[in-house]
Amino acid sequence: MFTTYEEAIDWIHSRLRLGVKPGLTRMEWMMERLNHPERKIKTIHIGGTNGKGSTLTYIRSILETEGIEVGTFTSPYIEQFNERISINGVPIKDEEIVQLLNDIYPLAIELEGTEIGEPTEFEIITAMAFHYFAHIHPVDIALFEVGLGGRWDSTNVLHPLLSIITSIGLDHTKILGDTYADIAGEKAGIIKSGTPVISGVKQPEALQVINRTAKEKRSTVYQLGKQFSTFGHTSTGCGESFGLENIFHKREGLEISMAGTHQIENASLAVMAAEFLNQYFSFDISEESMKAGLKKAYWPGRFERVSNDPLIILDGAHNQEGIEALCHELEKRYPEKKKQVVFAALADKKLDQMIGMLDQTANKMIFVDFDFPRAAAAKDLYSLSSSTNKIADSDWKAVIQSERDSLSDEVMLVITGSLYFISEIKQWLKDN
Incomplete structure (x- = not known):
């Protein structure tokens, strides 16, 4: 007991x-x-x-x-x-x-x-x-x-x-x-x-x-x-x-x-x-x-604006339909902004299609992994991307900190993927 x-x-x-x-x-x-x-x-x-x-x-x-x-x-x-x-x-x-x-x-x-x-x-x-x-x-x-x-x-x-x-x-x-x-x-x-x-x-x-x-x-x-x-x-x-x-x-x-x-x-x-x-x-x-x-009504991690200056959006888009909705909303609401996307996902998802849609929306793709049994490795996500401006890094905390500190007014940071990842991000943002 x-x-x-x-x-x-x-x-x-x-x-x-x-x-x-x-x-x-x-x-x-x-x-x-x-x-x-x-x-x-x-x-x-x-x-x-x-x-x-x-x-x-x-x-x-x-x-x-x-x-x-x-x-x-x-x-x-x-x-x-x-x-x-x-x-x-x-x-x-x-x-x-x-x-x-x-x-x-x-x-x-x-x-x-x-x-x-x-x-x-x-x-x-x-x-x-x-x-x-x-x-x-x-x-x-x-x-x-x-x-x-x-x-x-x-x-x-x-x-x-x-x-x-x-x-x-x-x-x-x-x-x-x-x-x-x-x-x-x-x-x-x-x-x-x-x-x-x-x-x-x-x-x-x-x-x-x-x-x-x-x-x-x-x-x-x-x-x-x-x-x-x-x-x-x-x-x-x-x-x-x-x-x-x-x-x-x-x-x-x-x-x-x-x-x-x-x-x-x-x-x-x-x-x-x-x-x-x-x-x-x-x-x-x-x-x-x-x-x-x-x-x-409020539900965390659903196109959630967690910072206005710099502009940071969290969205638990963890499948093809979710990513499609996210990309549509980003283009509709922030057409003038360059978009830097941090993405982590579970390995058992249809990742190629999800990443393909994000490649079309993002000015820069940042692939990370996180501590979860089914999480995909950052390097594997990176290999599926056709973006000409992309990086892979296993230390998501350091990457997000660096990207957040260097954002200019015309650039926004979008953190998306697995809801398990979004959960870790939410807790970390509270303290940082």
């Missing part, structure tokens, strides 16, 4: 050695031993390739503004581990992590001796979240973000009020498949019998899979661009303004403080979710709370 937070975190992270073990058998076993906490919580389940964290944040902020207590389960963390399990955006306390793990640890040890095997890091943390929101600190509603895929993700033991699929992109292709249809099949695995689905999926082949799965499960799909759509989009100094028309209402003057067309799409999914809670689940969320909640 554990007496300190440090001991608890070290043991949890030691489970990373197990990697990804798809399947729900271990989670179902732990849920039964914990008296099925997943059945005692009102939940919204959020899957998709990109936009899960932002969509969850918009929903949480809307509900929190109305005075509803919201639990959230997210991954990965950006600034501290505890934020993965939060109440109204506030990470749970260190001592609560210790308490939760001491409740789960005996089950993990018992599982090691069975034929189904020991639970992974993500399964342990997911079990902690279910246990916390059901038995330790019950909440009005909990928002659960899928970790990987959907069908075999450890969060998929729940039966939510509502499922959301934000987008489909070519990510984790070695596990989920290498076509939009294959990946959509995995994401659609979170659709439950009779549970409505809100979708921001765009690709026709992916939509076909989502709709077919929903029909099999007798679930209704509410699709962005059909049952609800945005209008009147304009970019503001630090975000976006838009209107939203759906089967319930037509709303104008909605504002968000996170930049990008993709963030409007994420926000529209959140508003649609709030409308559903109002119409079908006896919540009472006012228009004022929807507007105020959207505007104040």
Whole structure:
């Protein structure tokens, strides 16, 4: 058993050695031993390739503004581990992590001796979240973000009020498949019998899979661009303004403080979710709370301006679709600026396409690596770039410090890639 937070975190992270073990058998076993906490919580389940964290944040902020207590389960963390399990955006306390793990640890040890095997890091943390929101600190509603895929993700033991699929992109292709249809099949695995689905999926082949799965499960799909759509989009100094028309209402003057067309799409999914809670689940969320909640919603590492002088942007663009959105936003908002891009990524991504897009946007490419088991080496990233102005350096702290100190007014620094890398950057920038 554990007496300190440090001991608890070290043991949890030691489970990373197990990697990804798809399947729900271990989670179902732990849920039964914990008296099925997943059945005692009102939940919204959020899957998709990109936009899960932002969509969850918009929903949480809307509900929190109305005075509803919201639990959230997210991954990965950006600034501290505890934020993965939060109440109204506030990470749970260190001592609560210790308490939760001491409740789960005996089950993990018992599982090691069975034929189904020991639970992974993500399964342990997911079990902690279910246990916390059901038995330790019950909440009005909990928002659960899928970790990987959907069908075999450890969060998929729940039966939510509502499922959301934000987008489909070519990510984790070695596990989920290498076509939009294959990946959509995995994401659609979170659709439950009779549970409505809100979708921001765009690709026709992916939509076909989502709709077919929903029909099999007798679930209704509410699709962005059909049952609800945005209008009147304009970019503001630090975000976006838009209107939203759906089967319930037509709303104008909605504002968000996170930049990008993709963030409007994420926000529209959140508003649609709030409308559903109002119409079908006896919540009472006012228009004022929807507007105020959207505007104040903040999620770190999403086109985040961390410095104005010099201008530095952090963006956790960790796949092809994310990089495409980043490059579009950079050209739209800062066409006059030269762009120096610091990039680090995981080795199991489609790196050539991501780097190719950044090469077209950046005046200078800076490739670095970081301390993570699956991180790509800086020299390997460098070799994939066609830029005529590029460097590779393993010491990302020294490189960023040097580049930041030498930036002129016409140059901006863009730090992007893996969310695990962005997490390290955020913590380092606090102290430097």
